[in-house]
Amino acid sequence: MYDFDSNRPIYIQLMDHIKMQIVAGAFSAGSKLASVRDLASDFGVNPNTMQRALSELEREDLLFAQRTSGRFVTADQQKIDGLRKQLATEYVQQLLETMKRMGYGKKDLLSLIQSIMEEM
Amino acid sequence: MSPVLECKDLTKSYGSTLALDHLNLTFEPGRIIGLLGPNGSGKTTLLKLINGLLQPTSGQVYIDGKLPGPQTKALVSYLPDRTYLSDWMKVKEIFSFFKSFYADFDQTRAYDMLHSLDIDENARLKTLSKGNKEKVQLILVMARKARLYLLDEPIGGVDPAARDYILKTIINNYNEEATLLISTHLIQDVEQIFDEIIFLNKGKAVLQGAVDDIRSAKGMSIDALFREEFKC
Numbered sequence: 243m244y245d246f247d248s249n250r251p252i253y254i255q256l257m258d259h260i261k262m263q264i265v266a267g268a269f270s271a272g273s274k275l276a277s278v279r280d281l282a283s284d285f286g287v288n289p290n291t292m293q294r295a296l297s298e299l300e301r302e303d304l305l306f307a308q309r310t311s312g313r314f315v316t317a318d319q320q321k322i323d324g325l326r327k328q329l330a331t332e333y334v335q336q337l338l339e340t341m342k343r344m345g346y347g348k349k350d351l352l353s354l355i356q357s358i359m360e361e362m
Numbered sequence: 363m364s365p366v367l368e369c370k371d372l373t374k375s376y377g378s379t380l381a382l383d384h385l386n387l388t389f390e391p392g393r394i395i396g397l398l399g400p401n402g403s404g405k406t407t408l409l410k411l412i413n414g415l416l417q418p419t420s421g422q423v424y425i426d427g428k429l430p431g432p433q434t435k436a437l438v439s440y441l442p443d444r445t446y447l448s449d450w451m452k453v454k455e456i457f458s459f460f461k462s463f464y465a466d467f468d469q470t471r472a473y474d475m476l477h478s479l480d481i482d483e484n485a486r487l488k489t490l491s492k493g494n495k496e497k498v499q500l501i502l503v504m505a506r507k508a509r510l511y512l513l514d515e516p517i518g519g520v521d522p523a524a525r526d527y528i529l530k531t532i533i534n535n536y537n538e539e540a541t542l543l544i545s546t547h548l549i550q551d552v553e554q555i556f557d558e559i560i561f562l563n564k565g566k567a568v569l570q571g572a573v574d575d576i577r578s579a580k581g582m583s584i585d586a587l588f589r590e591e592f593k594c
Contacts (some may be wrong), residue, residue, distance in 0.1 A: 248583035251574040252554050286526060287554045288394055291574065337524050 244285045252287060256295035259285075264304060264315055265326045272317035275305065364427035364465070366391050366510050366541040367412065371421035372563075374407050379565055381407040383565035384421065391509070392538045396573075397545040399562035400592045405545040406443055408562070409512045412543075413440050426477055426509060436465070439508035441499060449488035453481065453498055460502055472505035475531060479524065487550040493520045500528060504535045517551065530553055550585040559584055561591060 246255050263269045273280065275296075282292040295314060296322045303321060307313045316322065341351050367389040374382040382404045389395060397405050410416040411423050414430030425434040447456055453476065460467045476483060479497050487495060496519045503511065516532075517525050533555060536542050546552055553559070553573060561569040569576075569591070573584060580587055 248550075249577070250584055251577045253574055257383050279534065283530050285554075286529055288573075289533060290392070290557050291554070294574075317367055336475055336517070 244287075249268065253291050253295040253298065256285065256287065256292060257298055260299060261304065261325060261329060264322060269315045271315055271319055271322055273315050274311075275313045275315065277312070308323055364424070365389055367543070368424040368427075369408075369421070369423070370417055372411065372423055372487040373420045374404075374411060374416060375419045376573040381565050382411070382418075385542040385565065385567060387560070387567065387570075389510075389541045389543070391541055393557045394532070394536065394542045394544065396549070396553065396556040396559040396584070397543055397562060398544075398547070398548075398549055398559055398588060403562040404565040405562055406514055407545070407565075409440070409442075409514050409545060412510075412512060413438060432548065435593065439464075439503045439506040439511045441503040441511075441513045445495065445499060446556065447487055447499070450486060452484055452486050452488075454501065456487065456498070457483075460505075464506055466507040467502075468505050468507065468535060471535070472501050475501045479527065493524065495522055497524060497528070500531075504531055507537070507540075509540055511540060513544045515546055516544060517546065517548055522538075522551075525551055549588055550583070555583040556584075561588070563592070 243261070248251055260269065264271075269275065276284070278293050280295075281290050282289040282297065285292065296305060300307060300313075303318075304316050304325065305313055306316060338351075346354070367387070369385050369387040372382055372385040372387075373380070380505045385404075396504050397408065399405050405552075407416065412425065412430065413420055414434070423430060426437055427496065428434050431460055451459070456471055457469055460472075461469050473483070476498070479492070479494075479501075481497060487498065490498065493593075500516055503513065513532075517528055520528065531551060532544075533571070544552065544556075558570065558572050559576070560567050569587075576587065577583060582590075
């Protein structure tokens with residue numbers, strides 16, 4: 243079972259989660275995915291909703307289906323690297339937005355990040 | 363192919379109380395549908411009409427194109443809001459009872475589910491806790507290969523871990539030709555397994571649609587929408 247945000251469509255949250263798994267290498271490039279029903283059961287969602295998420299990911303060329311043997315993660319490493327950069331950029335943009343609201347300027351933010359990284 | 367379930371102007375009144383008010387619904391196969399509504403909105407009445415346990419005041423209900431009767435009972439697997447089983451029976455006796463009653467009852471699957479939920483097949487129903495009784499009844503219903511499953515409050519009395527298991531059981535066991543109609547107030551726990559939902563209020567369908575479409579359009583979960591719509 244997976245915890246969903248209450249205000250966004252479920253299939254989009256499933257897409258986001260699978261993208262993260264691909265970038266993190268949990269679903270590695272070129273590997274085969276479990277069946278729709280098994281994935282649906284793992285996430286505790288309706289199989290049709292899972293199907294929709296996977297079809298959308300196919301449209302974005304992150305997954306591809308082979309008619310007889312199932313559905314696979316793209317083997318195109320460049321595509322995955324592009325996705326990684328895109329997700330990271332979105333994440334940093336969100337962070338900057340929040341920091342701005344808290345009144346952090348560019349210099350303060352950079353020095354905060356630096357000091358936290360040094361402590362790690 | 364005729365739809366799994368069709369309600370045409372379905373109306374039921376108890377004396378001067380109108381429980382269902384000219385309801386029109388059509389369900390295609392392969393869908394999981396949430397029947398949601400406050401207490402007294404007509405959910406159980408609708409399920410009983412589909413089962414032929416009540417007769418409509420006017421209008422009709424068709425299951426696979428047929429009126430409710432012995433033929434449709436073979437197609438419909440119903441979890442009622444209260445038990446009809448004899449509580450002196452052992453779980454395994456109830457299983458063989460079901461086996462003799464319903465040709466589509468898969469006993470192997472029923473035992474698999476029973477063991478996953480760690481319930482003793484030799485226990486008598488009356489010795490089981492409320493939650494475990496509910497689980498046994500749900501197993502009986504889901505172990506049939508029906509066209510239409512009608513579940514009236516299937517998860518009310520069970521703990522959250524068993525709830526997850528039950529939802530997974532529902533996802534894994536219904537097939538593409540079957541439709542599942544689930545009535546519940548515990549929306550938050552189950553909304554992610556629905557294709558569509560129907561909000562029933564005072565016997566009328568006040569909202570109907572695909573879960574993700576509604577979440578996109580309203581920017582909130584079905585649970586939040588329900589709380590807003592039916593605020594007391």
